[in-house]
Amino acid sequence: MNSVTSHVESLLKKLLVALSALIVVMVTWQVISRYVLQAPSSVTEEAARFLLIWISLFGAAYAYQTGSHLGLDILVNKLSTKGQAVAGIFSHLCVVGFALNVMVFGGFSLVDLTMTPIQTSAALEIKMGYVYFAVPLSGLIIVLFGINKIKQLASQIWGQ
Amino acid sequence: GGEQQKVVLRMGHTLDTEHSVHKAMVHMAERLQHYSNGEMDVVIYPSAQLGNEREMVELLQIGSLAMTKVSAATIEGFVPEMKVFSLPYIFQSREHRWRVLNGDVGQNLLNETQKAHLVGLGYYDAGSRSFYMTDTRVKEPKDLTGKKIRVMESQTAVKMVQAFSGAATPISFGELYAALQQGVVDGAENNPPSFYLSRHYEISKYYILNEHTSVPDVIVGSAHVYNNLTEQQQLWLKKAIQDSVEYQKQLWLEGELQALAEVKKAGVEVIYPDKTPFINAVQDFHATFKGTRIGQYLEQIASMNEGK
Amino acid sequence: MDYSGLVLVITFFALLLLNVPISFSIGIATAVTMLFTIDFAPAVTTVAQRLAGGVNSFVLLAIPFFVLSGLIMGRGGIAKRLIECAMALIGFLPGGLALVNVMSCTLFGAISGSAVAATSAIGSFMIPQMEKNGYDKNFAAAVTCTSATTGMLIPPSNILIIYAVASGGVSIAALFVAGYLPGILVALALMLVCAGYAKAKGYPTAARLPFSVVFEKVKAALPSLLLIFIVIGGIISGVFTATEAGAIAVIYSLILSVIVYKEVKMSEMSEILLKSAETTAIVMLLIGASSAMSWIMSYVNIPQAISEFLLTLSENPLLILLLINICLLVIGAFMDMTPAVLIFTPIFLPVAEALGMSPLHFGIMIVLNLSIGLVSPPVGSVLFVGCAVAKTSIEKLIRPLIPLYMAMIVVLMLVTYVPAISEFLPNLFGLG
Ligand code: NA
Ligand code: NA
Numbered sequence: 001m002n003s004v005t006s007h008v009e010s011l012l013k014k015l016l017v018a019l020s021a022l023i024v025v026m027v028t029w030q031v032i033s034r035y036v037l038q039a040p041s042s043v044t045e046e047a048a049r050f051l052l053i054w055i056s057l058f059g060a061a062y063a064y065q066t067g068s069h070l071g072l073d074i075l076v077n078k079l080s081t082k083g084q085a086v087a088g089i090f091s092h093l094c095v096v097g098f099a100l101n102v103m104v105f106g107g108f109s110l111v112d113l114t115m116t117p118i119q120t121s122a123a124l125e126i127k128m129g130y131v132y133f134a135v136p137l138s139g140l141i142i143v144l145f146g147i148n149k150i151k152q153l154a155s156q157i158w159g160q
Numbered sequence: 161g162g163e164q165q166k167v168v169l170r171m172g173h174t175l176d177t178e179h180s181v182h183k184a185m186v187h188m189a190e191r192l193q194h195y196s197n198g199e200m201d202v203v204i205y206p207s208a209q210l211g212n213e214r215e216m217v218e219l220l221q222i223g224s225l226a227m228t229k230v231s232a233a234t235i236e237g238f239v240p241e242m243k244v245f246s247l248p249y250i251f252q253s254r255e256h257r258w259r260v261l262n263g264d265v266g267q268n269l270l271n272e273t274q275k276a277h278l279v280g281l282g283y284y285d286a287g288s289r290s291f292y293m294t295d296t297r298v299k300e301p302k303d304l305t306g307k308k309i310r311v312m313e314s315q316t317a318v319k320m321v322q323a324f325s326g327a328a329t330p331i332s333f334g335e336l337y338a339a340l341q342q343g344v345v346d347g348a349e350n351n352p353p354s355f356y357l358s359r360h361y362e363i364s365k366y367y368i369l370n371e372h373t374s375v376p377d378v379i380v381g382s383a384h385v386y387n388n389l390t391e392q393q394q395l396w397l398k399k400a401i402q403d404s405v406e407y408q409k410q411l412w413l414e415g416e417l418q419a420l421a422e423v424k425k426a427g428v429e430v431i432y433p434d435k436t437p438f439i440n441a442v443q444d445f446h447a448t449f450k451g452t453r454i455g456q457y458l459e460q461i462a463s464m465n466e467g468k
Numbered sequence: 469m470d471y472s473g474l475v476l477v478i479t480f481f482a483l484l485l486l487n488v489p490i491s492f493s494i495g496i497a498t499a500v501t502m503l504f505t506i507d508f509a510p511a512v513t514t515v516a517q518r519l520a521g522g523v524n525s526f527v528l529l530a531i532p533f534f535v536l537s538g539l540i541m542g543r544g545g546i547a548k549r550l551i552e553c554a555m556a557l558i559g560f561l562p563g564g565l566a567l568v569n570v571m572s573c574t575l576f577g578a579i580s581g582s583a584v585a586a587t588s589a590i591g592s593f594m595i596p597q598m599e600k601n602g603y604d605k606n607f608a609a610a611v612t613c614t615s616a617t618t619g620m621l622i623p624p625s626n627i628l629i630i631y632a633v634a635s636g637g638v639s640i641a642a643l644f645v646a647g648y649l650p651g652i653l654v655a656l657a658l659m660l661v662c663a664g665y666a667k668a669k670g671y672p673t674a675a676r677l678p679f680s681v682v683f684e685k686v687k688a689a690l691p692s693l694l695l696i697f698i699v700i701g702g703i704i705s706g707v708f709t710a711t712e713a714g715a716i717a718v719i720y721s722l723i724l725s726v727i728v729y730k731e732v733k734m735s736e737m738s739e740i741l742l743k744s745a746e747t748t749a750i751v752m753l754l755i756g757a758s759s760a761m762s763w764i765m766s767y768v769n770i771p772q773a774i775s776e777f778l779l780t781l782s783e784n785p786l787l788i789l790l791l792i793n794i795c796l797l798v799i800g801a802f803m804d805m806t807p808a809v810l811i812f813t814p815i816f817l818p819v820a821e822a823l824g825m826s827p828l829h830f831g832i833m834i835v836l837n838l839s840i841g842l843v844s845p846p847v848g849s850v851l852f853v854g855c856a857v858a859k860t861s862i863e864k865l866i867r868p869l870i871p872l873y874m875a876m877i878v879v880l881m882l883v884t885y886v887p888a889i890s891e892f893l894p895n896l897f898g899l900g
Binding site (some may be wrong): 013016017019020021023024027028030031035041045048050052053055056057058059062063064066068069070071072073074075076087090091092094095098099101102103105106107109110120131132134135136155 | 483484485486488489490492493495496499509514515516517520524525526528529532534620711712714715718741742745747749750753756872
């Protein structure tokens, strides 16, 4: 389980670095194409927007793994160590529940709707399903990370 | 009891409440209440509260929204055949256009939406789109040479501007005012009411009524919601929509005249160019569709022009 | 609006208090509320669509770039140069070190666009420095936190971009230009409090530096400050859009930090890119989830109900604006700035417009108001970072914070009731 998680995490890191580099190149190219080449590119803007969707969703999964999403811990901090672990399990269960129902189930049905019939984007004319596929996929990754976190907290409470 | 339960249809659009489309939807709601004796009601969400046009079509597919108004240009991402409406100079006149929309071609294209979990319910008038330029007086296509023209994000629009030898620049509508003002683009294109309501006339010296495209608005419904209505309810809805379409056509004409009067009053020079060189410029583009579904529709549409 | 509004609020706060991340609390509360009016499958699919669709915006595209350039600049030894420049310019005035703190935080916040980054970068140097010179550590931390928030108003600013989206199309160029005067006013008001405080406590003042040194220090800081002019000048003159300006800012900060200052190595880039993707994603998930929440609120007509209620309360526009400000101050105390802007703009903007306020003016008001929220407990990211840097607690910070809050609230009232403060510059550049 742990090795799967760390494998996914390191893949995710590489993906995010690549996507971020790509988006910078893309928009810089947009400026160059308009001013230097005098031929405005008609697809870079849409491509960059789709990259942003991917960065946002996969980045959200990564930020969940690193515990970087903002939260309010003033109440939970007043609990005992065990109480904090129980509250932590509850919080991760909520995240996993959301990821499963909304991101994985809702996301897959969204992808399904855009694939039958095929919905294409306006400028690039690519399948919107590819863009939206980031929703269920990042949802699955969040579920994986969440279950791992819950297992760790559980073993902390009930011993190894 | 179940029979008395009111049917609420939720309908969204992206325009403000002064627009003819909104007023026509309000009219539709009134007519529907009338036909159904208060059994059915339409709730309208204006100003893109529930999303942009593309997102609202997705909501129809998902089933969380009942109806929306969407430009045929937006819906072509879902129903590729609709692309025919985005092609330049397919109609010879307003009469020709409505003959096509009310005839078999219009109905067949509405039916094409079924495969996308949608129901095509009718067309609203969206007039014709023409170029407006901040500083360039345009009388024929070659005056557009090298000029940066803002277009909607659509390959058809890009190719059309290229056919007129302009440089198509896709920029979001929200950024367009600033882009025109600052010279990021030299011009854009839209119908008279949008040219007026967007206040782009404040920074454009010329409005060139070359009327290159006439992309209608389409009233679409969610198949998920529509199929849950009884046959009687579907009939009431169709009648209410018909009433609202007639009402909107009238409003649109008035709006167009008023918009043109207002922009002239504000000092915009309105140019009525000879359309022939523009029409000639897009013939090669039309030819690329020969032998495709869209090509077939093009021929059908051309054959319906009685003034020819 | 029946019970859905209540369900939404209660679910959201219950989850928030149980330490469920804010973005997930918003998403879950939204999905649960939807189930009251929409079947399960369409409800969750709609939320999924908002998560992606809420982010699918040309305007928001600027954010990852300003995040990235902020991160590069944060490592590029810019903080040090800005502090030395401020020291040379105003260090000799009464309460000099406190004033230098305000100025450095303002400049750094302006460039990096991040109040949190400004607090940690400037605070970690200035707070110990002030303490060494006899200042109260808690006062020093309070000054750092409050002045770091001016970067929200002084462009480039991600929150102004987010407001542009929430308001449905106020121009970013106009918002950016509009933010200068209010941001500078806040900084000046904070400096006034600092000078008064230092005089009352009899803190020492430093000697005036010779002109040649001042010149040297300003010259050293100039390339960093130039970024503001390139970015904003480019946007105003129409050379590029806000998004493109962001990309230019990335390239500029790379050249500055890697080649000119030589304080960032190219090998660090993948780490910086990862960090920027993470930071961007945190904001974007908040945006996606908030857009789902605004969606369901519109669906059940909550904004309309609140607008109508507010407008029936009083005939007096001054009073209603005061009321809106008080609501926002309370909201800002509990809620992060991004969701607050996205959720409450559709609610309050129509009211403000009905009272004759322009969307541009309202945007500056809401961002300034919620900037105060960044430094008000219990939820305040800037406050948390400030406490961590100063190694103190929020409780100890509250007393020195009070006069600084007062100064910010005075400016907030000025900005609320004097439209010219926000609209003068945009009008001057023909952007209004
Ligand atoms: Na800033
Ligand atoms: Na707060």
